[in-house]
Amino acid sequence: MGTIIVADTTSGIPVGKAGQLEIPYLPQIIIFGEESFRDDTEINSERFLKKLRTSQILPTTAAPSPALYQPIFQKAIDDGNSVVVICPSGELSGTFRSATNAAQEIPGADIHILDSRLIASGLANLVLEARNWAQQGLDPKLIIEKAKELASRDTTYFLVDTLEYLHKGGRIGGAQELFGSILQIKPILWINNGKVDSFESQRTKRRGIARIKELVLTECPATPEARLSLMHGDAYLEAARLAEELKNEMRLSTIEIYDLPPAILTHSGPGVLGVSFFKEN
Numbered sequence: 001m002g003t004i005i006v007a008d009t010t011s012g013i014p015v016g017k018a019g020q021l022e023i024p025y026l027p028q029i030i031i032f033g034e035e036s037f038r039d040d041t042e043i044n045s046e047r048f049l050k051k052l053r054t055s056q057i058l059p060t061t062a063a064p065s066p067a068l069y070q071p072i073f074q075k076a077i078d079d080g081n082s083v084v085v086i087c088p089s090g091e092l093s094g095t096f097r098s099a100t101n102a103a104q105e106i107p108g109a110d111i112h113i114l115d116s117r118l119i120a121s122g123l124a125n126l127v128l129e130a131r132n133w134a135q136q137g138l139d140p141k142l143i144i145e146k147a148k149e150l151a152s153r154d155t156t157y158f159l160v161d162t163l164e165y166l167h168k169g170g171r172i173g174g175a176q177e178l179f180g181s182i183l184q185i186k187p188i189l190w191i192n193n194g195k196v197d198s199f200e201s202q203r204t205k206r207r208g209i210a211r212i213k214e215l216v217l218t219e220c221p222a223t224p225e226a227r228l229s230l231m232h233g234d235a236y237l238e239a240a241r242l243a244e245e246l247k248n249e250m251r252l253s254t255i256e257i258y259d260l261p262p263a264i265l266t267h268s269g270p271g272v273l274g275v276s277f278f279k280e281n
Contacts, residue, residue, distance in 0.1 A: 003082045003134040003143060006072060008064060008095055009039050010088040011124040012231060012258040021131060024072045026095070028263035029062040036062075039262040048262035049234050049270050061263045063094035069102035073111055082110040082140040086127045086147060089194035090115040093263075112140050114147055117194035121229040121258040122154040122276035129227075150278060156191040157199060157215055158231070158274030159208040188212065205271075212275055213242060220277040222250040228277040233260040234270040242273070 007013065008026035018025040027040035030048065032055055037043035043051075052059065069085075076083045085103075087096040096115045103111040116126055126147055133143045186208040190199045202208040220226050228246065232239040236257070243255040260272060 001080050002137070003084055003140045004072075004076045005127060005131045005134050005143075006069075006083060006085040006099075007123075007127040008088070009261045010093060010095065010119055010263055011086075011127050012120050012261055012264070013124045013127060014259075015040050021128075023127065023131060024076075026064040026068055026072075028064065028093075028095075028261070030262045030266065031060045031062060033057045037262075043262055045233065045259045045262055045265060048265060052265070052270065059262075059266050061093075061266050063098045066098050066102035066105065069099055070105060073102060073106050073109060077106065077109045083112065084130060084134070084140050084143050084147075085111070085113045086123070086130055087113060087115055088119045088123055089117045089191070091117070091194040092119055092196070110140065112144050114144055114151075115194075116147070116151045117191075118151055118154055118156070119191060120156065120158075120260060120264055120274065120276065121231040121256070122151075122156045122191070124258060125227040125229060125276065125278070126151055126154070149281075153278045153281060154191075154276060155219060155279060156274060156276040157188055157212055158190070158268070158272055159186055159188050159202075159205065159212055160268055161186065161205070161271035162269055209238060209242060209273065212273070213245060216246060216275055216277065217249060219279065220250070220275075221280050222252065224252070226277045226279070227256075228252065228275065229256040229258060231258040231260050231272075231274045231276065233265045233268060233272040235273045238273055242275075 006024045009028050027038035030037045030039050085099045090096040099113045130143055130147050185201045185203050186205050187201045188199045220228050230239045230243050239257050
């Protein structure tokens, strides 16, 4: 008897790591015209970016179908376990709706589904904390309660090379006002109540990265509990350099760097660099 934490690839947790931690892991579906790929087994970030650069068709994404959740739920129930599903923001993905529909097909099962209002490495850190709580034997309702509280303290900023992909993919949210007027500058966006919103803009990527660093040093607690993490799409060297600078200045032993998954790169495009952390309560 215990609680199983279920997640999906929008968190950016590497597929192998999710397997090692025994976190049932759902894919997002990446669609190029007539072709579709699961982003857990059929396409990874590197292959996706190569295809994105050469494709005449802009890809789209789809949430995992309820049918992909049902065997995971059924096995957990058969083993006498409860289930907690930590989903990406319902404003950015249909994953929460899909998981909810799947749970409704198993009446009476102890399944709890959370719209985290997060995405990417902030979501990854929430999933990993929820797994720790499950390992400690916490009740699933308490895990949901603690996850909601922790998610409310997340701050996620990201710098994109272009708003083109967010605009065409319909995920631009409050950053819409920037599109078309600042083609030569680098926007810093943030996740604001589950939506992509504009934060500010810088004239160059170098200045944008310096500003992200300044925001982290100003707002992020210099403690392991903040779970400061970086995320990128085809910008590893810049992410690694920023991580090293932040480790030195904040005296942190480690800062996790996540590769953004294809489902996010579809909307952000290549060259994206982001940070996520939990503020103090």
